[in-house]
Amino acid sequence: MSPVSRARKIAAQPTAPSLNGVFKDVLRDFSALGADPGAFDVELLASEVLGQWWDLPLEEDQEPLGFELIAFAQRKITPGAAALLAALRGVAETPEERDAAAEALAVVLGRGIPEPEWAAAVGEVKVGECWRTGDVYGDEASLLCVFSRGELEHGLLALLDFADGGRVRDLVVIDEPREVLAEMREQATTEPELVLLSQVEPAEAHRLLADGLAATDVLEEPDVSEDYARFHAIALTWCRSLPDPAPAPETPEWAEETREAVVEEFVAQSGIEDTGAARALARLLVDHGCAAEPSAPLRVGPEKLARFLELVLDGEFELDPDHQDALAPVLLAWTTWAAARAGLGEQAVVTLVDAVTEYLDEYATDDSALDAYLDGSEELEDPAELAEALDRRMFAVPSLSTVIGDEEVDLEPTDPEQRRLLVIGEHPEYHESLASDTFDGAPRVRLELKTALVDQLWENEPPEAWAAASRLRENGLEREEILDQLVDVLAGQLQETGPDRLDYDVDGYRKALDQVN
Structure with missing residues (x-):
């Protein structure tokens, strides 16, 4: 959407180091409005001013910059100060x-400064019709x-993203x-199976706008256009002329039995093979729908399903090889x-299926975690061996990114040095000591042994290490418990082979691993 307005944009101004300089520029802008500006021009200018620091983070106990601007203008005896304050009296956001x-x-x-003649008209608008057009899926x-x-007449046009909680983008x-x-009417007429147009009651429009703006404004990184900040204050101002927001529809949380009933219905009606992987993936889709859109958990659309796949790619859901294979058909x-x-x-179904198929193709060819985990396994042709290799390496290195210091980094697990960093990343309590070279003694030896064990599991050498880990996992132990127990086994085989050098008895280590249960 491209804005069309009669007022010019203000160039972005720094909020530091000189606030006084910024505030003086603002007063000059209001002084330049002329003798008889339209109320809309005044509202837009005020909204642009406030938009310059709309998402500026504040220090603890720091007063919003709007109050500082008001206090600055109050100290001036100029028509520009009166114009600014008259505008903010109607357009300020709180x-x-x-x-x-x-x-x-x-x-x-x-x-003795006269009140601007337009002052009483700021923020005073008459509500007209409200219309909504969108894709047939509801994304x-x-x-x-x-x-x-x-x-x-003027219009306020908001883009609502229902695949992300109905927020305004x-x-x-x-x-x-x-x-x-x-x-909007022409588009709905041209593509009636893909685009819907309907008139909306002003109270419902107020609810959609208020809820959407609130959902966006609480985000640390809201991912919005530049125009969002520019028109934010004027949107809130005009919304106050709308009737009170309509009550939001009730969205009771789906109970466990309801979610499982949907899975049963899907398996029974869809024709999908009834497997554990199919049921698990269906349950993930149900849970994702409940989390992303509680009011319509089973709604499907290109954006909603694309975001589900993004979560899979980002590792939000841990999928074993059976689930990976079943993902596309399910x-x-x-x-x-x-x-x-x-x-x-x-037509809507065909378009949706085509979009999902395209997403799955991208997913399959994406340079993703699977490529990193299976690198070097090309010689394994047996699917069961590939599955075992993937399971083993994902157990050894469950994440391909970590935080070192204050920085999050993506690493390549096939590189032993980067794999070591992934192990270190699991222990933030040691980062400061490692950075200052003061890390020594038993903790350092323990971390080095864990790194060696992870290398063994990654390379499957000796294979007894993975066999022992698998037995412990079958007995219900968590990953960290398993690694701790196997590190104890490795430590028990350590021998001093030289000054400041430790090695271990490989044969004794393998025998000790065989005894692990």
């Missing part, structure tokens, strides 16, 4: 800032709200909302089953 601006404006006016929608002053203020509405079966369950049309 009630506290609007009250502070009103009080500061009264101080400035008390010094995202554009919400258009029309506002007017006299004969002049983009905001645009437009000059010709009727032209945009005509485009996801495609889930797609068609859930689409039919939702009553999607034929």
